[in-house]
Amino acid sequence: MTYDPARVGNATVAYQGAPGAFSHLALTELFPQATPLACPTFDEALAAISEGRALVGVIPIENTLAGRVADIHQLLPNANLYIVGEHFLRVRHQLLAPKGATLAGLKTVHSHQMALAQCRSLLLSNQLTPVVHDDTAGAARDVALWNDPTIGAIASSIAAEIYGLDTLAANIEDAAHNTTRFIVLSRERVDALADVPAITTFVFRVRNVPAALYKAMGGFATNGINMTKLESYQISGSFTATQFYADIEGHPEDRAVQLALEELAFFSTDVKILGCYPAHPFRREASSRVPA
Secondary structure, eight states, X not given: OOOXXXXXXXXXXXEESSTTOHHHHHHHHHOTTSEXXXXXXXXXXXXXXXXXXXXXXXXXXXXXXXXXXXXXXHHGGGSOOEEEEEEEEEOOOEEEESTTOOTTTOOEEEEEHHHHHHTHHHHHHTTXXXXXXXXXXXXXXXXXXXXXXXXXXXXOHHXXXXXXXXXXXXXXXXXXXXXXXXXXXXXXXXXXXXXXOXXXXXXXXXXXXXXXXXXXXXXXXXXXXXXXXXXXXXOTTOSXXXXXXXXXXXXXXXXXXXHHHHHHHHHEEEEEEEEEEEOOHHHHHHHHHSXX
């Protein structure tokens, strides 16, 4: 089956986290009839897709407050999976604790590192010690099991319902624009149609020559290609081997994109397209809200 949100139906869709995680919420918005498959780690979620236990997967990649999800950038290039879609989820964090607990009595708060980073103000103002957990919903589940009024969790409102926790403070994220971008991963590369606004994602390494990155990027500027994301990260435990992850607006079949990618290949190595997929409407909405 090729990727089509309407055709996923009740197929199995993988996500990282426990039931009630924000990835779970994103999955249900994208595929309301799908059968969710909870995976403890990103590695296991990607493996579920690769091995055919899930048709596709819904994976977070970046957040407007906390930045990129570092694990994904490291895992994607070698996962042999393709990005076939994207989704933007407005994230609303809740401070949860066992029944009868109070904010004044809390000492530690467990959650995923991204959620903790997104709620720094509340943690600092209440002198709460953050404790990193594998995921938000898993933190809520464990806090319910421990039933200790000094230990809380940051998670979703649905997680509060699932695990029977009280909400001590609602919508505690540091900024109202707190939004997480998710990608949909598939075993098959299914490119967006050429006549729809598209995002193309690729990774590459630059050659070890002066101004290599500048020269590699020149083709996108001269061909009028908008690059919406460019990030670097170290690979193979080296301070000299750097890989870049990029998103551009456009389709690989567009002549301008072809020329830009040809110039990129001349000044870089290991160029790999991870997917070409329809641009989510959120991008247009966000652009319209930016002051001129």
